[in-house]
Amino acid sequence: MKQDPNETDADYITRIKSLASLPFDKNIFKDRAQTQGNQKFMKNFKEMTRDEIIFSEIVKSFPVAEEVFL
Numbered sequence: 001m002k003q004d005p006n007e008t009d010a011d012y013i014t015r016i017k018s019l020a021s022l023p024f025d026k027n028i029f030k031d032r033a034q035t036q037g038n039q040k041f042m043k044n045f046k047e048m049t050r051d052e053i054i055f056s057e058i059v060k061s062f063p064v065a066e067e068v069f070l
Contacts, residue, residue, distance in 0.1 A: 001015075001016060001019070042055075042059070045058070045059075
């Protein structure tokens with residue numbers, strides 16, 4: 001979380017402290033982890049092979065996004 005340009009230091013600290021009172025939703029982080037994992041997998045895989053057909057077929061072979069991440 002970044003401080004807004006027109007936000008005072010005191011307001012920024014208050015906003016950060018207010019985050020602790022929000023309910024924790026682990027699905028938000030799970031979705032983010034899956035997305036980041038997929039992006040990293042695709043980047044690494046593109047470095048291994050430049051054949052777009054092979055790349056596309058392998059990525060399509062994963063039925064669930066979580067499997068790509070794992």
